[in-house]
Each structure stands twice: as C-alpha cells, then as structure tokens.
Amino acid sequence: MIITLTPNPSIDRTIAFDTLRLGEVQRATSSRIDPGGKGINVSRALAANDTDTLAVLPAGGPEGHLLTELLTAAHVPYRAVEIAGAARMNIAAVEPDGTTTKLNEAGPRLSDGEVSALFGAAAEAAGGAQWVVGCGSLPPGAPIDLYAELIRRVGPQGARVAIDSSGEPFTRAVAAHPHLIKPNHEELAELVGRELVTLGDVVDAARSLVAEGIETVVVSLGADGAIAVTADDLVWAGAKVTDPLSTVGAGDCLLAGFLHGLVRGGDLEAALISGVRWGAAAVRLPGSQVPGPADLEGIDVRSHRSPDLQLVIS
Structure with a gap:
C-alpha cells in the first residue's frame, strides 16, 4: 500500500488552445477537469495501474465536494479531512506542442486543528503501508515544517517516506532524512544552492544528499530523462516523446511509476525504467490525465549505469 498526503489539493481545469495570446479573447479547442495536486496525481496513476493506494487530503466547500466526486469517479480510494475553506482550482492553458501555462491558486487557509487532523489521518493510514508520500505545495496556515513533521x-510505524516538494518546506523535509526525494532539475539546484549545468553536476548534487542521509534521490530532467542515485548505485533512464500534449503531472507520474x-x-534500474515510462506516457496525454496500462505500451525506455556525465542539461 502506498499512502499519499496532499496538503494543498486542487481541481485542475486544462484548457487547450491552438495558440495562447495574452490580452485577447480566445476560444478553446477542448477542456477537461481532473482531481489535482501532486500527491493525488501519484495516487491516481497508481490506482490506474492496479497498485494499492490511499490519498489523504483536506477537502472543503463546493470545490472540495467536486474534488472527492472526481476521485470517486477515477476509482481512487481517499480519506478526506473536512476543512472550513474551499479547495483551490488551478488552470492550465495548453498549446499543441505541449507548451503549458499554469495559473495556480494559493489554496485555503488551514487552522491548527485542521492541520492536526490531517496529520492524524495520515498517521492512521500509514499503519501497515509500505510507503507514505508527501507531495506538493503547502496551503496558507500550514506549518513550514509540515513534511518534516510527517517524516x-x-x-x-515502519513505513518508508518519500517527499516531492520545493522551497523551504522541501529543505526542512530533506533535513529530516526521508528515505526518498524526487526533485526536478531546478528544485535540486535550489536545494544544494548551486547551478547544475551538466548531468555530472546533477549526479554530484544527488550524491551529496545521499551522503547526508537520504537513501534514494530521483531527479526528473524533462527531455533529458531522469537519474536515480543511492549510496552504491547510479542509473540514468530516458524515453523519446515525439507527440507531447501536456507536461502537467508528468513528474508525479514518474514518481508513481518508480514506487x-x-x-x-x-531493483533501482527497473524502478527508474518504470518511472520514466509512466512520465513519458503522461506527456502524451491531455491535461493532467494519468496513464493506464494501455498508455504505457510501445514506449521505449533506454537506461545506463554509466551515462554521459558531460551532457548539458537543457
């Protein structure tokens, strides 16, 4: 069982345009809504591929009701903590080449009691779980060390903990030594406080975090694939996507596939190949739709334990 905690879930509306032009009235070519938030995306992808999962989230207001309805429709088991505020709604404007412009709301302000109830729900669900995954941004009112406290x-209770976040909440979580972290290129650079130009730079940064107590560092690199680093192993994997539709949620699907x-x-290589395949499949789907088994077919993933460390990350 993989438990996900999403402190700041959303309803994601994805609107497709032939070309996005700011300041003009434009007509969409299509639109869809999905339950969103990084942890929820992880649970959605896991559920779509018959892996046991439970999504823990706060939900309030009419938007929260819609959010739980969308989770039910997607056959994602969840445990919702009732809050006074309304769930946020995010908008992604997507162009035909996959270029995505995101407009994200801040989210509802959580009271101390609501944060405590969220911790309680996650801790209760964690009993007997293999992994607990804390993902995404924090809503207003949430403590900056929420993920560190989750760890x-x-x-x-014996569950392994994975964290995928950014900024100060991520920095504090890393200091609490989760078993796994999944930053992207920019988040890793921010975490170690230096520019990461080449794949070798990324590997060195990941290894420095492993030396500080993180068991596994998985870094998503967009079109340049992904790496996974442990104390005694290094794997790179990549897949070419020729028909991208949306990058929304691709990193979440990579994490879901890895877990x-x-x-x-x-092993590490097989898990990373799985993750890259799931992430590549997500890029080929509209909006924040997650891949199912049929979407994973035909995606060729290459992997190496001795990748070109001089590769410049795009």
Whole structure:
C-alpha cells in the first residue's frame, strides 16, 4: 500500500488552445477537469495501474465536494479531512506542442486543528503501508515544517517516506532524512544552492544528499530523462516523446511509476525504467490525465549505469 498526503489539493481545469495570446479573447479547442495536486496525481496513476493506494487530503466547500466526486469517479480510494475553506482550482492553458501555462491558486487557509487532523489521518493510514508520500505545495496556515513533521510521525510505524516538494518546506523535509526525494532539475539546484549545468553536476548534487542521509534521490530532467542515485548505485533512464500534449503531472507520474516498480520487487534500474515510462506516457496525454496500462505500451525506455556525465542539461 502506498499512502499519499496532499496538503494543498486542487481541481485542475486544462484548457487547450491552438495558440495562447495574452490580452485577447480566445476560444478553446477542448477542456477537461481532473482531481489535482501532486500527491493525488501519484495516487491516481497508481490506482490506474492496479497498485494499492490511499490519498489523504483536506477537502472543503463546493470545490472540495467536486474534488472527492472526481476521485470517486477515477476509482481512487481517499480519506478526506473536512476543512472550513474551499479547495483551490488551478488552470492550465495548453498549446499543441505541449507548451503549458499554469495559473495556480494559493489554496485555503488551514487552522491548527485542521492541520492536526490531517496529520492524524495520515498517521492512521500509514499503519501497515509500505510507503507514505508527501507531495506538493503547502496551503496558507500550514506549518513550514509540515513534511518534516510527517517524516517524524510516520517513520516509527515502519513505513518508508518519500517527499516531492520545493522551497523551504522541501529543505526542512530533506533535513529530516526521508528515505526518498524526487526533485526536478531546478528544485535540486535550489536545494544544494548551486547551478547544475551538466548531468555530472546533477549526479554530484544527488550524491551529496545521499551522503547526508537520504537513501534514494530521483531527479526528473524533462527531455533529458531522469537519474536515480543511492549510496552504491547510479542509473540514468530516458524515453523519446515525439507527440507531447501536456507536461502537467508528468513528474508525479514518474514518481508513481518508480514506487510502483519498487513495491513490485524491482531493483533501482527497473524502478527508474518504470518511472520514466509512466512520465513519458503522461506527456502524451491531455491535461493532467494519468496513464493506464494501455498508455504505457510501445514506449521505449533506454537506461545506463554509466551515462554521459558531460551532457548539458537543457
């Protein structure tokens, strides 16, 4: 079982345009809504591929009701903590080449009691789970060390903890030593405080975090693939996507696929291949739609344990 905690979930509306022109009235070519937030995207992808998961989230107002309805329709098991505020709604404007412009609301302000209830729900769900995954931004009112506190609370129950966030909440979570982190290129650079130009720079940064106590660092690199680093292993994997539709949620699907590979008994390379395949499949789907088994077919993933460290990251 993989538990996800999404402190700031959303309803994601994706609107497609032939060309996005600011300041003009434009007509969409299509639109869709999905339950959103990084942890929810992870649970959605896992559920779509028959991996046991439970999404823990706050939900309030009419938007929160719609959010849980969308999760039910997607067959995603969830545990919702009732809050006074309304769930946020995010908009992604997508162009035919996959260029995505995102407009994200801040989210509802959580009270101390609501934050405590969210921790309680996550800790209760973590009993017997293989992984607990904390993902995404924090809503107003949430403590900046929310993910660090999550690690401290669920760690003693035996579940392994993965974190995918950014900024100060991510920095504090890393200091609390989760088992796995999944930054992208920019988030890793921010985390280590230096520019990462080449794949070698990325590997060195990941290894420095492993040396500080993180068991596994998985870094998504967009079109340049992804790497996974542990104390005694390094793997790069990549897949060419010739028909991208949307990058929304692709990193979340990569994390979901990686964890799916691990809980199915795969080693680091097999898990990363799974993750890259899921992420590449997500890029070929509209909006924040997650891939199912049929979407994963025909995606060729290459992997190396001795990649070109001089490769300049685009």
